[in-house]
Amino acid sequence: MADSEQHPRLILRNFLSLHLCKELEFIHKSCCTVGYRPNVFSTTLSHLIATNSPHLIMPFVPIRENLKEKVEEFFGCEYELFVEFTGLISWCKGSSIGWHSDDNRDYLKQRDFADVIIYTADNKNVHSVGEITEGERLALTLWFSRDASHDEDAKLLLSLSEYTLNISKGAIPSYFPLRASNNMYWFPPEEASIYESGFDICFARLHVLGFDISASDKESYVPSLDSSCHLKLLEKPLHLVCGDELLVWEFVNILHALQVVNFYNWKASESDTVEVKGSSSINVISLSESQRQKIDSLKAAVLKDLQSAEIRFGQLTHGKKNFQHSFDWISFFAIIFEWEAYICDLQKDILTSLPHWQMYQAIFCLPQS
Incomplete structure:
Protein backbone atom coordinates (compact mmCIF):
# COMPACT_ATOMS: atom_id res chain seq x y z
CA MET A 1 0.00 0.00 0.00
CA SER A 174 -45.90 -11.49 9.78
CA TYR A 175 -43.22 -11.67 7.13
CA PHE A 176 -45.00 -9.26 4.77
CA PRO A 177 -43.37 -5.83 4.38
CA LEU A 178 -45.29 -2.68 5.27
CA ARG A 179 -44.92 0.45 3.19
CA ALA A 180 -43.62 3.61 4.86
CA SER A 181 -45.15 7.03 4.20
CA ASN A 182 -45.66 7.73 0.50
CA ASN A 183 -43.37 10.76 0.45
CA MET A 184 -40.43 8.49 1.28
CA TYR A 185 -40.91 6.75 -2.08
CA TRP A 186 -41.62 9.79 -4.26
CA PHE A 187 -38.88 11.06 -6.56
CA PRO A 188 -37.84 13.82 -6.73
CA PRO A 189 -38.40 14.38 -3.00
CA GLU A 190 -39.13 18.09 -3.39
CA GLU A 191 -42.33 17.12 -5.25
CA ALA A 192 -43.54 14.75 -2.52
CA SER A 193 -45.96 17.26 -1.03
CA ILE A 194 -47.85 17.96 -4.25
CA TYR A 195 -47.10 14.97 -6.55
CA GLU A 196 -47.40 17.16 -9.65
CA SER A 197 -44.33 15.61 -11.27
CA GLY A 198 -42.02 12.70 -10.59
CA PHE A 199 -42.79 9.08 -9.78
CA ASP A 200 -43.20 6.47 -7.07
CA ILE A 201 -39.93 4.51 -7.03
CA CYS A 202 -41.57 1.18 -6.10
CA PHE A 203 -43.91 1.40 -9.07
CA ALA A 204 -41.05 2.63 -11.28
CA ARG A 205 -38.89 -0.37 -10.39
CA LEU A 206 -41.74 -2.74 -11.23
CA HIS A 207 -42.36 -0.90 -14.48
CA VAL A 208 -38.79 -1.20 -15.79
CA LEU A 209 -38.94 -4.93 -15.02
CA GLY A 210 -41.99 -5.17 -17.26
CA PHE A 211 -44.80 -5.28 -14.71
CA ASP A 212 -47.89 -3.22 -14.00
CA ILE A 213 -50.22 -3.57 -11.03
CA SER A 214 -53.96 -3.85 -10.72
CA ALA A 215 -55.80 -3.06 -7.52
CA SER A 216 -57.65 -5.92 -5.89
CA ASP A 217 -61.35 -6.27 -6.71
CA LYS A 218 -61.95 -5.34 -3.08
CA GLU A 219 -60.44 -1.92 -3.77
CA SER A 220 -61.75 0.75 -6.09
CA TYR A 221 -59.84 3.03 -8.40
CA VAL A 222 -60.09 6.77 -8.12
CA PRO A 223 -61.18 8.09 -11.54
CA SER A 224 -59.11 11.29 -11.26
CA LEU A 225 -55.34 11.67 -11.65
CA ASP A 226 -54.98 12.65 -8.00
CA SER A 227 -51.70 10.95 -7.12
CA SER A 228 -52.20 11.07 -3.35
CA CYS A 229 -55.40 9.01 -3.69
CA HIS A 230 -53.85 6.53 -6.09
CA LEU A 231 -50.77 6.10 -3.90
CA LYS A 232 -52.99 4.76 -1.12
CA LEU A 233 -53.82 1.83 -3.39
CA LEU A 234 -50.15 0.81 -3.35
CA GLU A 235 -50.47 0.06 0.36
CA LYS A 236 -53.40 -2.31 -0.24
CA PRO A 237 -53.88 -5.75 -1.86
CA LEU A 238 -53.08 -5.85 -5.56
CA HIS A 239 -52.34 -8.11 -8.54
CA LEU A 240 -49.35 -8.22 -10.87
CA VAL A 241 -49.81 -7.68 -14.59
CA CYS A 242 -47.34 -8.53 -17.36
CA GLY A 243 -48.25 -7.55 -20.88
CA ASP A 244 -51.97 -8.23 -21.26
CA GLU A 245 -52.08 -10.95 -18.60
CA LEU A 246 -53.02 -10.64 -14.93
CA LEU A 247 -51.94 -13.12 -12.25
CA VAL A 248 -54.92 -13.93 -10.07
CA TRP A 249 -52.84 -14.05 -6.92
CA GLU A 250 -53.22 -11.32 -4.33
CA PHE A 251 -50.14 -9.58 -3.00
CA VAL A 252 -50.43 -7.74 0.31
CA ASN A 253 -49.09 -4.46 -1.11
CA ILE A 254 -46.65 -3.15 -3.69
CA LEU A 255 -43.62 -3.90 -1.49
CA HIS A 256 -44.65 -7.55 -1.28
CA ALA A 257 -45.01 -7.70 -5.06
CA LEU A 258 -41.71 -5.87 -5.58
CA GLN A 259 -39.82 -8.22 -3.27
CA VAL A 260 -41.13 -11.27 -5.10
CA VAL A 261 -40.33 -9.82 -8.55
CA ASN A 262 -36.79 -8.89 -7.51
CA PHE A 263 -36.34 -12.28 -5.83
CA TYR A 264 -37.36 -13.88 -9.15
CA ASN A 265 -34.77 -11.80 -11.01
CA TRP A 266 -32.10 -12.62 -8.42
CA LYS A 267 -32.65 -16.35 -8.76
CA ALA A 268 -32.88 -16.11 -12.54
CA SER A 269 -29.54 -14.25 -12.61
CA GLU A 270 -27.85 -17.17 -10.84
CA SER A 271 -29.25 -19.74 -13.25
CA ASP A 272 -30.42 -19.87 -16.85
CA THR A 273 -33.77 -21.15 -15.65
CA VAL A 274 -35.75 -20.88 -12.45
CA GLU A 275 -36.36 -24.34 -11.03
CA VAL A 276 -40.02 -25.19 -10.57
CA LYS A 277 -40.54 -27.43 -7.56
CA GLY A 278 -43.75 -29.44 -7.55
CA SER A 279 -46.80 -28.59 -9.58
CA SER A 280 -49.01 -25.66 -8.75
CA SER A 281 -52.14 -24.60 -10.53
CA ILE A 282 -52.05 -20.94 -11.44
CA ASN A 283 -54.78 -18.66 -12.65
CA VAL A 284 -53.79 -16.10 -15.28
CA ILE A 285 -56.42 -14.12 -17.14
CA SER A 286 -56.37 -11.79 -20.12
CA LEU A 287 -57.12 -8.19 -19.31
CA SER A 288 -60.42 -6.68 -20.33
CA GLU A 289 -60.53 -3.21 -21.83
CA SER A 290 -61.95 -1.75 -18.62
CA GLN A 291 -59.21 -3.38 -16.54
CA ARG A 292 -56.55 -1.98 -18.86
CA GLN A 293 -58.02 1.51 -18.55
CA LYS A 294 -57.92 1.32 -14.75
CA ILE A 295 -54.34 0.04 -14.79
CA ASP A 296 -53.27 2.82 -17.16
CA SER A 297 -55.06 5.38 -14.97
CA LEU A 298 -53.14 4.21 -11.90
CA LYS A 299 -49.83 4.25 -13.80
CA ALA A 300 -50.45 7.77 -15.12
CA ALA A 301 -51.06 9.02 -11.57
CA VAL A 302 -48.00 7.50 -9.89
CA LEU A 303 -45.58 7.53 -12.84
CA LYS A 304 -46.06 11.09 -14.02
CA ASP A 305 -42.51 11.26 -15.39
CA LEU A 306 -42.26 7.88 -17.07
CA GLN A 307 -39.21 8.84 -19.14
CA SER A 308 -37.36 10.06 -16.05
CA ALA A 309 -38.06 6.75 -14.27
CA GLU A 310 -36.71 4.76 -17.23
CA ILE A 311 -33.61 6.95 -17.46
CA ARG A 312 -32.79 6.24 -13.81
CA PHE A 313 -33.79 2.59 -13.50
CA GLY A 314 -33.48 1.25 -17.05
CA GLN A 315 -35.62 0.37 -20.02
CA LEU A 316 -38.42 -2.17 -20.08
CA THR A 317 -37.41 -5.84 -20.13
CA HIS A 318 -40.66 -7.86 -20.09
CA GLY A 319 -44.25 -7.02 -20.87
CA LYS A 320 -43.85 -4.69 -23.83
CA LYS A 321 -46.98 -4.07 -25.86
CA ASN A 322 -45.66 -6.11 -28.77
CA PHE A 323 -44.07 -8.79 -26.61
CA GLN A 324 -44.27 -11.96 -28.70
CA HIS A 325 -43.97 -14.57 -25.98
CA SER A 326 -46.08 -15.01 -22.86
CA PHE A 327 -44.38 -14.43 -19.57
CA ASP A 328 -43.41 -17.63 -17.73
CA TRP A 329 -46.01 -17.38 -14.99
CA ILE A 330 -45.46 -21.01 -13.91
CA SER A 331 -41.84 -20.36 -12.90
CA PHE A 332 -42.80 -17.03 -11.37
CA PHE A 333 -45.60 -18.57 -9.32
CA ALA A 334 -43.16 -21.13 -7.90
CA ILE A 335 -40.89 -18.25 -6.85
CA ILE A 336 -43.66 -16.81 -4.66
CA PHE A 337 -43.35 -19.83 -2.38
CA GLU A 338 -39.57 -19.92 -2.60
CA TRP A 339 -39.53 -16.26 -1.50
CA GLU A 340 -41.73 -17.16 1.48
CA ALA A 341 -39.36 -19.98 2.45
CA TYR A 342 -36.35 -17.64 2.17
CA ILE A 343 -38.03 -14.97 4.31
CA CYS A 344 -39.19 -17.48 6.93
CA ASP A 345 -35.65 -18.88 7.25
CA LEU A 346 -34.31 -15.39 7.89
CA GLN A 347 -37.11 -14.78 10.37
CA LYS A 348 -36.14 -17.92 12.30
CA ASP A 349 -32.53 -16.69 12.37
CA ILE A 350 -33.43 -13.31 13.82
CA LEU A 351 -35.79 -14.82 16.39
CA THR A 352 -32.95 -17.08 17.52
CA SER A 353 -30.48 -14.21 17.65
CA LEU A 354 -32.61 -11.53 19.31
CA PRO A 355 -32.41 -12.80 22.93
CA HIS A 356 -28.61 -12.94 22.69
CA TRP A 357 -28.40 -9.50 21.08
CA GLN A 358 -30.58 -8.01 23.79
CA MET A 359 -28.57 -9.68 26.53
CA TYR A 360 -25.25 -8.24 25.29
CA GLN A 361 -26.72 -5.09 23.68
CA ALA A 362 -24.83 -5.86 20.50
CA ILE A 363 -25.68 -7.37 17.12
CA PHE A 364 -23.35 -10.23 16.26
CA CYS A 365 -23.20 -13.65 14.60
CA LEU A 366 -24.08 -16.54 16.85
CA PRO A 367 -21.59 -19.42 16.89
CA GLN A 368 -22.65 -22.25 14.62
CA SER A 369 -23.95 -25.19 16.63
Whole structure:
Protein backbone atom coordinates (compact mmCIF):
# COMPACT_ATOMS: atom_id res chain seq x y z
CA MET A 1 0.00 0.00 0.00
CA ALA A 2 1.98 2.94 -1.31
CA ASP A 3 1.76 6.20 0.59
CA SER A 4 -0.25 4.50 3.35
CA GLU A 5 1.16 6.74 6.07
CA GLN A 6 -0.06 9.89 4.34
CA HIS A 7 -3.30 8.37 3.10
CA PRO A 8 -4.10 5.28 5.20
CA ARG A 9 -6.38 2.95 3.26
CA LEU A 10 -6.90 -0.73 2.66
CA ILE A 11 -8.43 -2.52 -0.32
CA LEU A 12 -9.85 -6.00 0.23
CA ARG A 13 -10.38 -7.78 -3.05
CA ASN A 14 -13.40 -10.10 -3.49
CA PHE A 15 -14.41 -9.61 0.12
CA LEU A 16 -18.06 -10.44 -0.68
CA SER A 17 -19.24 -13.44 -2.64
CA LEU A 18 -21.21 -12.89 -5.84
CA HIS A 19 -24.19 -14.60 -4.20
CA LEU A 20 -24.11 -12.16 -1.29
CA CYS A 21 -23.73 -9.20 -3.66
CA LYS A 22 -26.86 -10.35 -5.50
CA GLU A 23 -28.69 -10.77 -2.20
CA LEU A 24 -27.85 -7.22 -1.13
CA GLU A 25 -28.93 -5.94 -4.54
CA PHE A 26 -32.25 -7.78 -4.12
CA ILE A 27 -32.79 -6.18 -0.70
CA HIS A 28 -31.99 -2.69 -1.95
CA LYS A 29 -34.11 -2.79 -5.08
CA SER A 30 -37.01 -4.21 -3.06
CA CYS A 31 -36.91 -1.87 -0.08
CA CYS A 32 -35.09 1.38 -0.85
CA THR A 33 -36.49 4.88 -0.40
CA VAL A 34 -35.32 8.27 -1.65
CA GLY A 35 -31.93 9.09 -0.18
CA TYR A 36 -30.27 11.91 1.67
CA ARG A 37 -29.40 13.96 -1.44
CA PRO A 38 -30.59 14.31 -5.08
CA ASN A 39 -30.47 11.18 -7.27
CA VAL A 40 -29.56 8.96 -4.34
CA PHE A 41 -31.62 6.01 -3.08
CA SER A 42 -30.94 4.27 0.22
CA THR A 43 -31.76 1.22 2.31
CA THR A 44 -30.81 1.42 5.98
CA LEU A 45 -31.16 -1.24 8.65
CA SER A 46 -33.47 0.97 10.69
CA HIS A 47 -35.72 1.38 7.66
CA LEU A 48 -35.89 -2.39 7.16
CA ILE A 49 -37.03 -2.79 10.75
CA ALA A 50 -39.55 0.05 10.47
CA THR A 51 -41.17 -1.50 7.39
CA ASN A 52 -41.65 -4.90 9.05
CA SER A 53 -38.68 -6.53 7.34
CA PRO A 54 -36.26 -6.88 10.29
CA HIS A 55 -35.31 -10.34 9.03
CA LEU A 56 -33.60 -8.69 6.04
CA ILE A 57 -30.90 -7.27 8.31
CA MET A 58 -29.53 -10.80 8.82
CA PRO A 59 -27.36 -10.86 5.64
CA PHE A 60 -25.68 -7.66 6.88
CA VAL A 61 -24.70 -9.04 10.30
CA PRO A 62 -21.61 -11.09 9.33
CA ILE A 63 -20.46 -8.35 6.95
CA ARG A 64 -20.57 -5.71 9.70
CA GLU A 65 -18.76 -7.97 12.12
CA ASN A 66 -16.03 -9.02 9.68
CA LEU A 67 -15.43 -5.49 8.45
CA LYS A 68 -15.19 -4.10 11.97
CA GLU A 69 -12.49 -6.63 12.75
CA LYS A 70 -10.58 -5.68 9.59
CA VAL A 71 -10.78 -1.98 10.37
CA GLU A 72 -9.67 -2.48 13.98
CA GLU A 73 -6.79 -4.66 12.88
CA PHE A 74 -5.63 -2.29 10.14
CA PHE A 75 -5.78 0.86 12.26
CA GLY A 76 -4.60 -0.83 15.47
CA CYS A 77 -7.70 -0.12 17.55
CA GLU A 78 -8.91 -3.59 18.50
CA TYR A 79 -12.13 -3.66 20.56
CA GLU A 80 -12.47 0.13 20.34
CA LEU A 81 -14.88 0.65 17.43
CA PHE A 82 -18.65 0.81 17.11
CA VAL A 83 -20.62 0.56 13.89
CA GLU A 84 -22.20 3.97 13.47
CA PHE A 85 -24.10 3.39 10.21
CA THR A 86 -24.88 0.56 7.79
CA GLY A 87 -26.70 1.17 4.55
CA LEU A 88 -27.00 0.40 0.87
CA ILE A 89 -26.70 3.55 -1.23
CA SER A 90 -27.27 3.79 -4.97
CA TRP A 91 -26.77 6.47 -7.59
CA CYS A 92 -28.62 6.27 -10.90
CA LYS A 93 -27.78 7.40 -14.41
CA GLY A 94 -27.16 11.11 -14.67
CA SER A 95 -26.12 11.57 -11.04
CA SER A 96 -22.76 12.30 -9.50
CA ILE A 97 -21.55 13.18 -6.04
CA GLY A 98 -18.25 13.74 -4.38
CA TRP A 99 -15.51 15.76 -2.80
CA HIS A 100 -12.73 16.56 -5.23
CA SER A 101 -9.16 17.61 -4.77
CA ASP A 102 -6.17 18.28 -6.99
CA ASP A 103 -4.81 14.92 -5.95
CA ASN A 104 -6.22 12.24 -8.29
CA ARG A 105 -6.40 9.10 -6.18
CA ASP A 106 -7.11 5.99 -8.21
CA TYR A 107 -7.79 3.84 -5.18
CA LEU A 108 -11.17 5.44 -4.62
CA LYS A 109 -12.43 5.18 -8.19
CA GLN A 110 -15.18 2.78 -9.28
CA ARG A 111 -14.58 -0.76 -8.00
CA ASP A 112 -16.39 -4.05 -8.22
CA PHE A 113 -19.12 -4.43 -5.61
CA ALA A 114 -17.27 -7.44 -4.16
CA ASP A 115 -14.27 -5.26 -3.26
CA VAL A 116 -14.04 -3.26 -0.04
CA ILE A 117 -12.19 0.02 0.42
CA ILE A 118 -11.36 1.08 3.99
CA TYR A 119 -10.15 4.62 4.66
CA THR A 120 -10.28 7.38 7.24
CA ALA A 121 -13.01 10.02 7.17
CA ASP A 122 -10.78 13.07 6.97
CA ASN A 123 -9.05 15.29 4.42
CA LYS A 124 -6.35 12.67 3.94
CA ASN A 125 -8.81 10.55 1.96
CA VAL A 126 -10.78 12.87 -0.28
CA HIS A 127 -13.12 10.77 -2.40
CA SER A 128 -15.70 11.14 -5.15
CA VAL A 129 -18.16 9.31 -7.36
CA GLY A 130 -18.07 10.24 -11.02
CA GLU A 131 -21.18 10.69 -13.14
CA ILE A 132 -23.19 7.50 -13.59
CA THR A 133 -23.54 7.07 -17.36
CA GLU A 134 -25.32 3.72 -17.37
CA GLY A 135 -27.27 1.56 -14.95
CA GLU A 136 -27.24 1.99 -11.19
CA ARG A 137 -24.21 2.19 -8.92
CA LEU A 138 -24.80 0.37 -5.63
CA ALA A 139 -22.49 0.57 -2.64
CA LEU A 140 -22.63 -0.93 0.83
CA THR A 141 -21.53 1.83 3.20
CA LEU A 142 -20.41 1.45 6.82
CA TRP A 143 -19.20 4.15 9.17
CA PHE A 144 -17.23 3.34 12.32
CA SER A 145 -16.71 5.42 15.45
CA ARG A 146 -14.92 5.23 18.79
CA ASP A 147 -17.81 7.11 20.40
CA ALA A 148 -20.25 4.68 22.02
CA SER A 149 -23.04 7.26 21.83
CA HIS A 150 -23.04 6.72 18.05
CA ASP A 151 -23.37 2.95 18.32
CA GLU A 152 -25.88 1.82 15.69
CA ASP A 153 -26.57 -1.46 17.51
CA ALA A 154 -28.20 0.25 20.49
CA LYS A 155 -30.56 2.17 18.21
CA LEU A 156 -31.42 -0.90 16.15
CA LEU A 157 -32.11 -2.99 19.24
CA LEU A 158 -34.39 -0.26 20.53
CA SER A 159 -36.31 -0.40 17.26
CA LEU A 160 -36.52 -4.17 17.57
CA SER A 161 -37.98 -3.97 21.10
CA GLU A 162 -41.58 -3.70 19.88
CA TYR A 163 -40.99 -6.60 17.52
CA THR A 164 -39.72 -8.65 20.48
CA LEU A 165 -42.66 -7.56 22.64
CA ASN A 166 -45.14 -8.91 20.09
CA ILE A 167 -43.32 -12.24 20.09
CA SER A 168 -43.37 -12.48 23.89
CA LYS A 169 -47.14 -11.94 23.82
CA GLY A 170 -47.49 -14.95 21.56
CA ALA A 171 -48.15 -13.00 18.40
CA ILE A 172 -46.74 -14.57 15.25
CA PRO A 173 -44.77 -11.88 13.38
CA SER A 174 -45.90 -11.49 9.78
CA TYR A 175 -43.22 -11.67 7.13
CA PHE A 176 -45.00 -9.26 4.77
CA PRO A 177 -43.37 -5.83 4.38
CA LEU A 178 -45.29 -2.68 5.27
CA ARG A 179 -44.92 0.45 3.19
CA ALA A 180 -43.62 3.61 4.86
CA SER A 181 -45.15 7.03 4.20
CA ASN A 182 -45.66 7.73 0.50
CA ASN A 183 -43.37 10.76 0.45
CA MET A 184 -40.43 8.49 1.28
CA TYR A 185 -40.91 6.75 -2.08
CA TRP A 186 -41.62 9.79 -4.26
CA PHE A 187 -38.88 11.06 -6.56
CA PRO A 188 -37.84 13.82 -6.73
CA PRO A 189 -38.40 14.38 -3.00
CA GLU A 190 -39.13 18.09 -3.39
CA GLU A 191 -42.33 17.12 -5.25
CA ALA A 192 -43.54 14.75 -2.52
CA SER A 193 -45.96 17.26 -1.03
CA ILE A 194 -47.85 17.96 -4.25
CA TYR A 195 -47.10 14.97 -6.55
CA GLU A 196 -47.40 17.16 -9.65
CA SER A 197 -44.33 15.61 -11.27
CA GLY A 198 -42.02 12.70 -10.59
CA PHE A 199 -42.79 9.08 -9.78
CA ASP A 200 -43.20 6.47 -7.07
CA ILE A 201 -39.93 4.51 -7.03
CA CYS A 202 -41.57 1.18 -6.10
CA PHE A 203 -43.91 1.40 -9.07
CA ALA A 204 -41.05 2.63 -11.28
CA ARG A 205 -38.89 -0.37 -10.39
CA LEU A 206 -41.74 -2.74 -11.23
CA HIS A 207 -42.36 -0.90 -14.48
CA VAL A 208 -38.79 -1.20 -15.79
CA LEU A 209 -38.94 -4.93 -15.02
CA GLY A 210 -41.99 -5.17 -17.26
CA PHE A 211 -44.80 -5.28 -14.71
CA ASP A 212 -47.89 -3.22 -14.00
CA ILE A 213 -50.22 -3.57 -11.03
CA SER A 214 -53.96 -3.85 -10.72
CA ALA A 215 -55.80 -3.06 -7.52
CA SER A 216 -57.65 -5.92 -5.89
CA ASP A 217 -61.35 -6.27 -6.71
CA LYS A 218 -61.95 -5.34 -3.08
CA GLU A 219 -60.44 -1.92 -3.77
CA SER A 220 -61.75 0.75 -6.09
CA TYR A 221 -59.84 3.03 -8.40
CA VAL A 222 -60.09 6.77 -8.12
CA PRO A 223 -61.18 8.09 -11.54
CA SER A 224 -59.11 11.29 -11.26
CA LEU A 225 -55.34 11.67 -11.65
CA ASP A 226 -54.98 12.65 -8.00
CA SER A 227 -51.70 10.95 -7.12
CA SER A 228 -52.20 11.07 -3.35
CA CYS A 229 -55.40 9.01 -3.69
CA HIS A 230 -53.85 6.53 -6.09
CA LEU A 231 -50.77 6.10 -3.90
CA LYS A 232 -52.99 4.76 -1.12
CA LEU A 233 -53.82 1.83 -3.39
CA LEU A 234 -50.15 0.81 -3.35
CA GLU A 235 -50.47 0.06 0.36
CA LYS A 236 -53.40 -2.31 -0.24
CA PRO A 237 -53.88 -5.75 -1.86
CA LEU A 238 -53.08 -5.85 -5.56
CA HIS A 239 -52.34 -8.11 -8.54
CA LEU A 240 -49.35 -8.22 -10.87
CA VAL A 241 -49.81 -7.68 -14.59
CA CYS A 242 -47.34 -8.53 -17.36
CA GLY A 243 -48.25 -7.55 -20.88
CA ASP A 244 -51.97 -8.23 -21.26
CA GLU A 245 -52.08 -10.95 -18.60
CA LEU A 246 -53.02 -10.64 -14.93
CA LEU A 247 -51.94 -13.12 -12.25
CA VAL A 248 -54.92 -13.93 -10.07
CA TRP A 249 -52.84 -14.05 -6.92
CA GLU A 250 -53.22 -11.32 -4.33
CA PHE A 251 -50.14 -9.58 -3.00
CA VAL A 252 -50.43 -7.74 0.31
CA ASN A 253 -49.09 -4.46 -1.11
CA ILE A 254 -46.65 -3.15 -3.69
CA LEU A 255 -43.62 -3.90 -1.49
CA HIS A 256 -44.65 -7.55 -1.28
CA ALA A 257 -45.01 -7.70 -5.06
CA LEU A 258 -41.71 -5.87 -5.58
CA GLN A 259 -39.82 -8.22 -3.27
CA VAL A 260 -41.13 -11.27 -5.10
CA VAL A 261 -40.33 -9.82 -8.55
CA ASN A 262 -36.79 -8.89 -7.51
CA PHE A 263 -36.34 -12.28 -5.83
CA TYR A 264 -37.36 -13.88 -9.15
CA ASN A 265 -34.77 -11.80 -11.01
CA TRP A 266 -32.10 -12.62 -8.42
CA LYS A 267 -32.65 -16.35 -8.76
CA ALA A 268 -32.88 -16.11 -12.54
CA SER A 269 -29.54 -14.25 -12.61
CA GLU A 270 -27.85 -17.17 -10.84
CA SER A 271 -29.25 -19.74 -13.25
CA ASP A 272 -30.42 -19.87 -16.85
CA THR A 273 -33.77 -21.15 -15.65
CA VAL A 274 -35.75 -20.88 -12.45
CA GLU A 275 -36.36 -24.34 -11.03
CA VAL A 276 -40.02 -25.19 -10.57
CA LYS A 277 -40.54 -27.43 -7.56
CA GLY A 278 -43.75 -29.44 -7.55
CA SER A 279 -46.80 -28.59 -9.58
CA SER A 280 -49.01 -25.66 -8.75
CA SER A 281 -52.14 -24.60 -10.53
CA ILE A 282 -52.05 -20.94 -11.44
CA ASN A 283 -54.78 -18.66 -12.65
CA VAL A 284 -53.79 -16.10 -15.28
CA ILE A 285 -56.42 -14.12 -17.14
CA SER A 286 -56.37 -11.79 -20.12
CA LEU A 287 -57.12 -8.19 -19.31
CA SER A 288 -60.42 -6.68 -20.33
CA GLU A 289 -60.53 -3.21 -21.83
CA SER A 290 -61.95 -1.75 -18.62
CA GLN A 291 -59.21 -3.38 -16.54
CA ARG A 292 -56.55 -1.98 -18.86
CA GLN A 293 -58.02 1.51 -18.55
CA LYS A 294 -57.92 1.32 -14.75
CA ILE A 295 -54.34 0.04 -14.79
CA ASP A 296 -53.27 2.82 -17.16
CA SER A 297 -55.06 5.38 -14.97
CA LEU A 298 -53.14 4.21 -11.90
CA LYS A 299 -49.83 4.25 -13.80
CA ALA A 300 -50.45 7.77 -15.12
CA ALA A 301 -51.06 9.02 -11.57
CA VAL A 302 -48.00 7.50 -9.89
CA LEU A 303 -45.58 7.53 -12.84
CA LYS A 304 -46.06 11.09 -14.02
CA ASP A 305 -42.51 11.26 -15.39
CA LEU A 306 -42.26 7.88 -17.07
CA GLN A 307 -39.21 8.84 -19.14
CA SER A 308 -37.36 10.06 -16.05
CA ALA A 309 -38.06 6.75 -14.27
CA GLU A 310 -36.71 4.76 -17.23
CA ILE A 311 -33.61 6.95 -17.46
CA ARG A 312 -32.79 6.24 -13.81
CA PHE A 313 -33.79 2.59 -13.50
CA GLY A 314 -33.48 1.25 -17.05
CA GLN A 315 -35.62 0.37 -20.02
CA LEU A 316 -38.42 -2.17 -20.08
CA THR A 317 -37.41 -5.84 -20.13
CA HIS A 318 -40.66 -7.86 -20.09
CA GLY A 319 -44.25 -7.02 -20.87
CA LYS A 320 -43.85 -4.69 -23.83
CA LYS A 321 -46.98 -4.07 -25.86
CA ASN A 322 -45.66 -6.11 -28.77
CA PHE A 323 -44.07 -8.79 -26.61
CA GLN A 324 -44.27 -11.96 -28.70
CA HIS A 325 -43.97 -14.57 -25.98
CA SER A 326 -46.08 -15.01 -22.86
CA PHE A 327 -44.38 -14.43 -19.57
CA ASP A 328 -43.41 -17.63 -17.73
CA TRP A 329 -46.01 -17.38 -14.99
CA ILE A 330 -45.46 -21.01 -13.91
CA SER A 331 -41.84 -20.36 -12.90
CA PHE A 332 -42.80 -17.03 -11.37
CA PHE A 333 -45.60 -18.57 -9.32
CA ALA A 334 -43.16 -21.13 -7.90
CA ILE A 335 -40.89 -18.25 -6.85
CA ILE A 336 -43.66 -16.81 -4.66
CA PHE A 337 -43.35 -19.83 -2.38
CA GLU A 338 -39.57 -19.92 -2.60
CA TRP A 339 -39.53 -16.26 -1.50
CA GLU A 340 -41.73 -17.16 1.48
CA ALA A 341 -39.36 -19.98 2.45
CA TYR A 342 -36.35 -17.64 2.17
CA ILE A 343 -38.03 -14.97 4.31
CA CYS A 344 -39.19 -17.48 6.93
CA ASP A 345 -35.65 -18.88 7.25
CA LEU A 346 -34.31 -15.39 7.89
CA GLN A 347 -37.11 -14.78 10.37
CA LYS A 348 -36.14 -17.92 12.30
CA ASP A 349 -32.53 -16.69 12.37
CA ILE A 350 -33.43 -13.31 13.82
CA LEU A 351 -35.79 -14.82 16.39
CA THR A 352 -32.95 -17.08 17.52
CA SER A 353 -30.48 -14.21 17.65
CA LEU A 354 -32.61 -11.53 19.31
CA PRO A 355 -32.41 -12.80 22.93
CA HIS A 356 -28.61 -12.94 22.69
CA TRP A 357 -28.40 -9.50 21.08
CA GLN A 358 -30.58 -8.01 23.79
CA MET A 359 -28.57 -9.68 26.53
CA TYR A 360 -25.25 -8.24 25.29
CA GLN A 361 -26.72 -5.09 23.68
CA ALA A 362 -24.83 -5.86 20.50
CA ILE A 363 -25.68 -7.37 17.12
CA PHE A 364 -23.35 -10.23 16.26
CA CYS A 365 -23.20 -13.65 14.60
CA LEU A 366 -24.08 -16.54 16.85
CA PRO A 367 -21.59 -19.42 16.89
CA GLN A 368 -22.65 -22.25 14.62
CA SER A 369 -23.95 -25.19 16.63
